[in-house]
Amino acid sequence: MITVALIDDDALIREGLRMILDQAGDIEVVATGSDGLQAVRIARDVRPDLMLIDIRMPNLDGIDATRQITAEPDPPRIIILTTFELDEYVFQALRAGASGFLLKRTEPERLVDAIRIVADGEALLSPSVTRRLIDEFSKRPPSVAPERLSVLTDRESEVLVCIARGLSNQELAQQLGIAGNTVKTHVKRILTKLGARDRAQAIVIAYESGLMPG
Numbered sequence: 519m520i521t522v523a524l525i526d527d528d529a530l531i532r533e534g535l536r537m538i539l540d541q542a543g544d545i546e547v548v549a550t551g552s553d554g555l556q557a558v559r560i561a562r563d564v565r566p567d568l569m570l571i572d573i574r575m576p577n578l579d580g581i582d583a584t585r586q587i588t589a590e591p592d593p594p595r596i597i598i599l600t601t602f603e604l605d606e607y608v609f610q611a612l613r614a615g616a617s618g619f620l621l622k623r624t625e626p627e628r629l630v631d632a633i634r635i636v637a638d639g640e641a642l643l644s645p646s647v648t649r650r651l652i653d654e655f656s657k658r659p660p661s662v663a664p665e666r667l668s669v670l671t672d673r674e675s676e677v678l679v680c681i682a683r684g685l686s687n688q689e690l691a692q693q694l695g696i697a698g699n700t701v702k703t704h705v706k707r708i709l710t711k712l713g714a715r716d717r718a719q720a721i722v723i724a725y726e727s728g729l730m731p732g
Contacts (some may be wrong), residue, residue: 520637523549523564525557525583526572526599531622538626545633554578554586561587561594568637570620572599573607576679581610588615588715595636595716611660617718639716640686667727669711675729679702681717 522545526532531697532550539545543554547559553575569587573580580598587593598611598619611619617636620629632661667675685700694701705717714720 519563520545520568520633521548521566522546522633523551523557523560523566523569523570523594525551525554525560525575526577527552528572531572531599535629537591538629539633542630545630552576554580554583557583558586562590566594568595568597568633570597570599570633571616573611573619579607581607581614581663582624584611584616585614593715595635597632613722614716615715615719617716636716666712666723667729670708674704674708674711677701678708678720679729681705681708682721682730 522708524532524535524547529552532552536547536550548566551557551560555570555578557569558578560566571580571583574635575583578586584596584598587596593615596616598616599622600607600619601622617640618632620632624632625697667678670678671712676694677690678727680693683689687694687698687705691698691701691719708714709716709720712720712723714723
């Protein structure tokens with residue numbers, strides 16, 4: 519069972535999300551909140567597996583809440599909720615430690631699938647967001663020492679590039695001509711060596727280290 523907390527200042531959205539998730543069978547909503555301060559408390563006290571957090575809320579917004587939550591030991595995974603895909607704060611949320619984002623108008627089936635994907639350690643980034651990450655980082659000097667990637671083998675670096683381009687494990691296996699289990703092993707080793715909690719963090723490290731071309 520995947521335990522989830524819903525954080526949104528709109529009570530109708532919270533209840534709508536709860537109704538959808540209650541029907542999934544393998545997802546349990548264990549807490550709800552209406553602002554970032556409550557999100558931080560819920561993360562500490564309830565310790566859900568995953569949190570859906572609205573990006574714009576009173577008292578403490580979703581970005582600062584995410585930053586505080588992910589700074590704690592063994593934090594829950596976080597999916598940011600946003601009204602528009604081109605929200606200027608999505609990039610900041612990923613850097614703060616979010617594992618991905620969802621539009622509030624996401625179809626129920628997609629919402630449930632997204633929670634399962636992120637709970638399993640995958641990143642949740644659409645191709646357009648991946649493209650925006652490339653555009654954003656291409657304008658900046660590397661902020662992570664390239665030496666941080668020196669712990670990776672050549673194959674692991676190749677896999678990290680594919681991850682940073684938004685490829686799924688299946689797509690990655692096809693592109694590199696390797697088995698799915700081998701991909702999972704590479705990804706696990708990459709996360710361990712980089713000290714990244716999940717793929718989203720590894721993606722940010724890849725861009726900030728200058729590994730990815732603009």
